[in-house]
Amino acid sequence: MVRAAAIAAEVRDPEMPMLTLADLGVLRDVRQRGRTVVVTITPTYSGCPAMATMRDDLVHRLADAGYDARVEVALTPAWSSDWITERGRQALRDHGLSAPGPAPSRTGPIPLSLLPTARAVTCPRCGSVRTDLTSEYGATACKALYRCADCLEPFEHVKEI
Amino acid sequence: MTDHSNAYDGLLEHHDVAGDSSQWAFGTDFEDPLAGVDTTVPDDVDPAALATYCLMLGDDALVMSHRLGEWCSRAPDLEEDIALANTALDLLGQARLLLARAAAADPSVVPVLPEGSPVPAEDALAFFRGPGDFRNVRLVEVPNGDFAHTVARLLLFATVRLALLTRLAGSRDPVLSAIAVKGVKELTYHRDYAGRWFLTLAKGTEESRRRLLAALEDVWPLHPEMLATHPVEAAVAALGVGVDPAEVRDEVDAVLEQVLTASDVERPERGALAGVRGRTGRHGLHTEALSRLLAEMQVVAREHPLGQW
Structure with a gap:
């Protein structure tokens, strides 16, 4: 069982393969139920299209190690x-992505924000803090696009949610 | 020389598939999005009412998602193309969960497909119901119009839906509550996106302001329907499972006022679009735009009810 948990923890996110599912924080549980290993994952966003691939990767990696695995979904608590673990954040930076700051925590009605989202984002390539948001949306639901004003390189920032 | 009837035989000959199956892509089969989630309906709740309520919220998201998806490759620039597609994807995800929740609560709402069909329940609901069975508000089904129309509609839609889902997070149905908590995070930036573009277009050029004001006049009469209480909504709200839209009117009003004031735009005076003998989108009464939308959205699935994708 310890081995099954270790195998599941090393399966990688199909869209950000520098992160394991454990580092991304979507792997919620691995446990034995009878002869089956049940792995529980949670979606990052409601429409996350990578869920099916994660499930299949988990089932096949565990099958390769001789386990009969099933994947279940946990919707709560929301991702x-x-x-994202500290190791995951370092992996993002090592691959040229900016890691998210603290997620907003709110209670009660959510205020409308008519100004661009303000973040202190550091360029993952040169370390400059002079960075500009170019698009709040990127190639996957979880990323925004930035540009460094010093090294001029564009880079992706994983959004706070 | 080896003769193969298809290319895959050749591949299989040289690779031990069983030994390393992970080299193959398996991501295309169906899977229950609520696998392992306890979908037991609370004791005192009528499963049919809960299912209908889920269809209302799910159909709003599904149809809005489809309209936003129509912008793909046609938006004013690449950033907006991606933004609208991202928003569409979030809403499609919400729709999938809500339709799956409807099917789990009351399987009798799911259209019956031919024996052997691999189509999962939420897809059967999306692709095999006619317009009269859709419970979405008419706001989401009318054609996109120009970018200003899409921004104005998305502002009204996301403002009401965010207010609804914020309260729905406290639902006694743990599945609806979980879907709502996730949806709130997403609708927060959908509403911000629409609000920012509303302000930009209103304060932009004469032409952008002209288009925005025309768009607001057009879509404004459609939004009160999202705030009107259908008997099913009243019933599930009374049990603490759903939300009575009338409860969020003041909150919606305050947010819209904030955007209108910042944009220096007068609140439109046009009243709500009338229903037909009291029936509106929530009752399955729609504009002909929904029939056209569904014809396009559903045609492939309906042609191949036994299809494997």
Whole structure:
């Protein structure tokens, strides 16, 4: 069982393969139920199209190691970018992505924000803090696009949610 | 020389598939999005009412998602193309969960497909119901119009839906509550996106302001329907499972006022679009735009009810 948990923890996110599912924070549980290993994952966003691939990768990696695995979904608690581990954040930076800051925590009605989202983003390539948001949306639901004003390189920032 | 009837035989000959199956892509089969989630309906709740309520919220998201998806490759620039597609994807995800929740609560709402069909329940609901069975508000089904129309509609839609889902997070149905908590995070930036573009277009050029004001006049009469209480909504709200839209009117009003004031735009005076003998989108009464939308959205699935994708 310890081995099954270790195998599941090393399966990688199909869209950000520098992160394991454990580092991304979507791997919620691995446990034995009878002869089956049940792995529980949670979606990052409601429409996350990578869920099916994660499930299949988990089932096949575990099958390769001789386990009969099934994947279940946990919708609650909802995933937060705060769940990305420190190792995951370092892996993002090592691959030229900016890691998310603390996710907003709110109670009560959510205020409307008519100004661009303000973040202190550091360029993952040169370390400059002079960075500009170019698009709040990127190639996947979880990323915004930035540009460094010093080294001029564009880079992706994983959003706080 | 080896003769193969198809290319895959050749591949299989040289690779031990069983030994390393992970080299193959398996990501295309169906899977229950609520696998492992306890979908037991609370004891005192009528499963049919809960299912209908889920269809209302799910159909709003599904149809809005489809309209936003129509912008793909046609938006004013690449950033907006991606933004609208991202928003569409979030809403499609919400729709999938809500339709799956409807099917789990009351399987009798799911259209019956031919024996052997691999189509999962939420897809059967999306692709095999006619317009009269859709419970979405008419706001989401009318054609996109120009970018200003899409911004104005998305502002009204996301403002009401965010207010609804914020309260729905406290639902006694744990599945609806979980879907709502996730949806709130997403609708927060959908509403911000629409609000920012509303302000930009209103304060932009004479032409952008002209288009925005025309768009607002057009879509404004459609939004009160999202705030009107259908008997099913009243019933599930009374049990603490759903939300009575009338409860969020003041909150919606305050947010819209904030955007209108910042944009220096007068609140439109046009009243709500009338229903037909009291029936509106929530009752399955739609504009002909929905029939056209569904014809396009559903045609492939309906042609191949036994299809494997």
